[in-house]
Amino acid sequence: MTAQALEVVAIGALQLVAVFALAPLLTGIMRKVKARTQKRIGASVFQPYYDLSKLWRKDEVVSDYSSWIFRSTPWIVAVATITAALFIPVFVPLSPFSAAGDVLLVLGLLALARFFTMLAGIDAASAFGGIGTSREMMMSSLIEPGLFLTIFVVSLTFGGTNLTSLVSAAARTGIVIAPTMLFGLISFLIIIFAETGRLPFDNPATHLELTMVHEAMLLEYSGRSLALIEWSQSTKQLALLALLANLFLPLGMPASIDAGLLPLGVGALMTLAKVALLAMAVAYVETRVAKWRLFRVADLLTAAIASAMVGMIFFYL
Amino acid sequence: MGEMRTQVPLSDLLTLSAVGLLVSTFGVVVRRSFAGWLSAYRYQSIILAGSTAVIAYETGVWEIYAAAALTLAVKAVVIPRLLVRVTGSVRDEFKIEANPFVSVRLSLLISTLLVALSYGLVRQTLASANLDVFAVTYLPVSVSLFFIGLFVMVSRRMALNQVVGLLIIENGLFLFTTALTQGVSLIIEVGILADILVGVMISALLLLRMSQTFDSFDIASLEKLKDD
Numbered sequence: 271m272t273a274q275a276l277e278v279v280a281i282g283a284l285q286l287v288a289v290f291a292l293a294p295l296l297t298g299i300m301r302k303v304k305a306r307t308q309k310r311i312g313a314s315v316f317q318p319y320y321d322l323s324k325l326w327r328k329d330e331v332v333s334d335y336s337s338w339i340f341r342s343t344p345w346i347v348a349v350a351t352i353t354a355a356l357f358i359p360v361f362v363p364l365s366p367f368s369a370a371g372d373v374l375l376v377l378g379l380l381a382l383a384r385f386f387t388m389l390a391g392i393d394a395a396s397a398f399g400g401i402g403t404s405r406e407m408m409m410s411s412l413i414e415p416g417l418f419l420t421i422f423v424v425s426l427t428f429g430g431t432n433l434t435s436l437v438s439a440a441a442r443t444g445i446v447i448a449p450t451m452l453f454g455l456i457s458f459l460i461i462i463f464a465e466t467g468r469l470p471f472d473n474p475a476t477h478l479e480l481t482m483v484h485e486a487m488l489l490e491y492s493g494r495s496l497a498l499i500e501w502s503q504s505t506k507q508l509a510l511l512a513l514l515a516n517l518f519l520p521l522g523m524p525a526s527i528d529a530g531l532l533p534l535g536v537g538a539l540m541t542l543a544k545v546a547l548l549a550m551a552v553a554y555v556e557t558r559v560a561k562w563r564l565f566r567v568a569d570l571l572t573a574a575i576a577s578a579m580v581g582m583i584f585f586y587l
Numbered sequence: 588m589g590e591m592r593t594q595v596p597l598s599d600l601l602t603l604s605a606v607g608l609l610v611s612t613f614g615v616v617v618r619r620s621f622a623g624w625l626s627a628y629r630y631q632s633i634i635l636a637g638s639t640a641v642i643a644y645e646t647g648v649w650e651i652y653a654a655a656a657l658t659l660a661v662k663a664v665v666i667p668r669l670l671v672r673v674t675g676s677v678r679d680e681f682k683i684e685a686n687p688f689v690s691v692r693l694s695l696l697i698s699t700l701l702v703a704l705s706y707g708l709v710r711q712t713l714a715s716a717n718l719d720v721f722a723v724t725y726l727p728v729s730v731s732l733f734f735i736g737l738f739v740m741v742s743r744r745m746a747l748n749q750v751v752g753l754l755i756i757e758n759g760l761f762l763f764t765t766a767l768t769q770g771v772s773l774i775i776e777v778g779i780l781a782d783i784l785v786g787v788m789i790s791a792l793l794l795l796r797m798s799q800t801f802d803s804f805d806i807a808s809l810e811k812l813k814d815d
Binding site: 448449456566569570573575577583587 | 599602603605606609610613617619691692695696698699702703706707710
């Protein structure tokens with residue numbers, strides 16, 4: 271038992287370091303792809319690291335009128351996101367925290383992070399923060415049912431909500447070509463675009479624009495707090511893309527943690543490659559579409575909900 | 588490692604095409620512009636031709652190949668081009684469904700229920716019938732296409748949407764006959780396609796006259812009879 275426990279701890283530590291270290295690189299790759307598809311050279315893929323280290327060293331400006339919520343939000347967001355990332359089996363078919371909770375807890379942690387981001391948006395009482403918060407509330411009220419339905423589709427197909435067993439079952443069966451999973455995949459793709467604030471929903475590249483959603487809530491942040499929030503945003507992106515890859519495209523992932531070191535290493539590398547490819551695809555789609563009008567965004571999110579619903583219907587037929 | 592598949596099995600192909608057909612139908616429901624409907628319809632027709640070709644390959648009936656080719660030519664190329672051409676002079680604001688009778692989001696959810704309804708109906712009515720794999724996969728899809736097309740026709744305000752709804756219904760019927768009978772005589776297929784072509788031409792002409800006379804495609808303004 272102790273050897274197994276040690277193994278879980280080791281995997282957890284490795285995953286923590288790897289996810290935290292690689293998340294900004296993923297953002298950098300996405301920005302680079304976006305720049306190249308727009309016929310720009312773009313910054314180096316390591317630019318997010320430079321940005322983060324510079325932000326980390328900079329002084330912070332905090333409004334006198336803000337409360338403890340504003341100050342503690344970056345830490346809460348970072349901790350919640352990292353904990354959620356540790357619940358997700360990213361590189362090996364084992365979720366380090368799976369003894370403590372399942373996929374519903376991941377959604378809860380992401381919701382907690384979003385909730386505090388929204389509170390912080392209103393806390394500093396700037397007009398932009400309020401705009402961003404109300405938009406985020408509208409969108410998240412539609413993202414969440416879609417995300418839950420998608421997760422239910424996956425849970426029903428593979429049985430259970432424990433992420434370790436879900437990913438193992440996915441790895442054992444390979445790519446499932448069934449209407450349930452295909453509609454679930456469509457829905458999950460749309461949800462990932464919405465959840466990570468990508469283009470038809472929100473433009474991640476703008477800072478002072480009336481259409482911004484996520485950035486509007488963070489407008490008051492500077493220095494170390496901003497670095498923490500940006501870092502957790504990248505982490506969330508990496509974790510969600512890895513979840514998508516491991517549940518829907520489990521090629522190369524060994525079915526069990528006892529598969530031996532070589533298959534596990536190959537599986538981890540394959541996951542990295544898949545996540546990078548998915549990120550490039552996301553960035554490419556982002557150059558192809560324009561920002562949608564806020565009230566049309568609901569159409570797309572409803573499409574995600576409808577797609578997940580069809581997946582559920584197919585499961586019960 | 589998961590089990591490796593040496594080749595794509597037939598059932599996977601059928602499932603993929605059935606899902607593609609449903610998704611493209613949802614595309615018609617969720618889009619708001621005429622160009623969007625047409626592109627969704629075009630994708631639907633291409634997938635339809637593909638699934639017809641799969642049926643032809645599996646049954647080995649050459650007439651179904653011809654039907655698939657005709658479907659591709661007429662429905663994916665000729666009809667969309669014809670509609671774009673005819674409506675070229677119509678102002679853009681008449682090509683957008685801004686204010687449907689049933690909102691787009693609600694229609695999406697209703698469409699999912701229609702899909703469930705048609706799967707339930709087909710499963711119940713044909714539970715005892717001894718059907719092959721094509722019929723089992725495609726019959727519920729064709730019934731959903733029929734229902735969703737009908738729903739699009741009654742829930743939208745723009746006359747162009749009525750035409751697209753009719754085309755979806757026709758696609759559903761085509762899929763129904765092909766999946767169930769595996770090859771109606773080619774003459775009949777050609778006749779149906781010609782019928783659809785003429786139908787679209789006539790409706791396009793009507794649309795043109797409508798836009799010239801009323802300066803609108805809103806079918807709500809067609810409900811009252813006028814004496815003068």
